[in-house]
Amino acid sequence: MIHLTIHLGHETQRCGPVQYRWMYPFERFMKKLKGYVRNKARPEGCIAECYLAEECMRFCSGYMKQVGALGSRHNRNEDIGDEMILGGHPFTVGELIDLSEEELxxxxxxxxYNSAAVEPYIE
Structure with missing residues (x-):
């Protein structure tokens, strides 16, 4: 691993910063385009058709009040003020149940009896 740092330094000197030769963004975009292919006999047409449809939906969604921007994520906690930070909303409101001593x-x-950690002690 120490030898790797020497090579990384030489590579940076010769090629410049990594962001100018990094292929990750292009690979992600190509994966998205490959997902558009429905007919493997005509992949270019499928990609062009789906990309145009997505672009049209994104443009039209800007003029509709009920639809959010296409491709943007919304905050799940929009209705909660800034004083609380939560991980999400519960499915239902919790209900408090009092158990008797016997039920407990x-x-x-x-x-x-149904715990795997206790099985050796039961045996």
Missing amino acids: QIAHRYVL
């Missing part, structure tokens, strides 16, 4: 013991035993 039954639930505790169920968890113990």
Whole structure:
């Protein structure tokens, strides 16, 4: 690994900064274009048709109020103020259930008997 740093330094001297020769953005874009191909006999036509359709949808979505911008992600916590930062919304509102002592013991035993970590002790 120490020898690698020597080669990276020489490569930077000869070729310049990595962003000028890095192919990752182009590879990602080509993957997107390859996903447009529906007919393998005519890939260029499929790519052109799908790209044009996506471009038209993106243009039209700018004039519709109900539709967000195509390709942009929305924040899941838009309705929550800045004072709270949450990871998402729960599916339903939580409901508090009071268990009796007997129900609590039954639930505790169920968890113990169905846990893989406790199996050696049960045997």
